[in-house]
Amino acid sequence: MLAIRFHGRGGQGAKTASRIVGTAAFLEGFVAQDSPIYGAERRGAPVAAFTRMAKAPIRERGIIAHPDVVVVADASLMGDPAAKVLEGVDGKTILFVNSPMSAEQLSAQISARGHLTTLNLTEIALQRMGKRGAISALLGAVAGRLVGLRQESIHEAIARELAELGLAASVIEQNQDAAKYCYEAVPVVALESRARQTVPVALHIPAYESPTRGTAGITVGPNSGIRSVGGWRTFRPVLRPDLCNGCWLCFANCPEGAITIKPDGRPAIYYPHCKGCLDCVEVCPTDALTVERETEATSKT
Ligand code: SF4
Ligand code: SF4
Known part of the structure; x- marks a missing residue:
């Protein structure tokens, strides 16, 4: 059995990438299983997804504790202990880490065991698809290449999975082209075989908890204003005051309350509470909010 674990931020497409690899494996005659875990978090929050593939029935379920391949959609996750x-x-x-750095440059910054390999998927997505959003097809292509799946299977799996999401044929084709490029460009590392043991796990019967324990506390630390979500950003909105007409649409649409209005009627972005969803950029009628990519390994405040 091969076990692949994907890490990304909500909205980057880690879950769909795990499905693409699972479907491609299925097309090649493997037994495949894929599942995500993202709790009740929101866009930008760390999420994970899992794909298992084997030539025999897979009896293991749940999270992948000992992966053969780890695919990281955003290098900033490396420094996030919650991820x-x-x-x-x-x-x-x-x-594998989506990063503009080479494996050698990145390994000087992080201490990780295993075989590191990188490719700048975000830049490839920007150049080939002109978009900042989900890179699921690219992540799926890289993962598929690293576990030895054929490019044709990945191609077909992308078509099936993205069609299920309702994407237009032209968008799917763009994704397939960019994915093919990534499939061919990613530096490949030989997979080492490992002996896997199936550990029998006892069935867990959850106990009843009083509603006072099960209800989210909106004022507790992790949900409150003291929680910084600046580290979730892969792109940051930047204000050009000369273009701003003071309409406050950005202020009204920010889901994090990260935009305040100054006494002169102009907005100000408080970056520790800005998660980088870019809703403000979308609604700004004068293009006064531009977008800058966060650089790796910087403190995002
Ligand atoms: S400031 Fe803009 S990018 Fe940041 S959280 Fe608010 S809407 Fe999203
Ligand atoms: S939406 Fe754009 S123009 Fe309106 S206040 Fe915000 S930055 Fe200024």
């Missing part, structure tokens, strides 16, 4: 990107990574794991 647990390196959990279970050992000397045989292949660790």
Whole structure:
């Protein structure tokens, strides 16, 4: 069995990437299984997804604790302890990171076991598809290449999975072209075989909890104003005051309350609470909000 774990931020397409690889494996005659985990979080929050593929029935379920391949959609996740990107990574794991850095440059910044490989998927998506959003097809292509799936299977799996999401044929084709490029460009690392043991796990019966324990507390630390979500950003909105007409649409549409209005009637962005959803950029009628890509390994405040 091969186990692939995807880490991304909500909206980047880690879940769809896991489905693309699962479908491609299925098309090649494997038994495949894929599932995501993202709790009740929101766009920009760390999420994970899992794909298993084997030539025999897969009896293991749930999260992948000891992955053969880890695919990281955003390098900033490496420094986020909540994302647990390196959990279970050992000397045989292949660790792929979407980054403008080479594997050698990145390995000087992070301490990780396993075989590191990188490719700048965000830049490829910008150049070939002109978009900042989901890179699921690209992540799927890279993961598929690293586990030895054929490009034709990935191509077909992208068509099936993106069609299910309701994307137009022309958009799907763009994704397929960019994915093919990534499939051919990613530096490949040979997979090392490992002996897997199936550990029998006892069935867990959850106990009843009182509603006072199960209800989210909106004022507790992790939900309150003291929680910084600046680290979730892959892109940041930047205000050009000379173009701003003071309409306040950005202020009204920011889901995080990260935009305030100054006494002169103009907006100000408080970056520790800006998660980078770019809703403000979308609604700005004068293009007074531009977009800058966050650079890797910087503190995003
Ligand atoms: S400031 Fe803009 S990018 Fe940041 S959270 Fe608000 S709407 Fe999203
Ligand atoms: S939406 Fe654009 S023009 Fe309107 S206040 Fe915000 S930055 Fe200024």
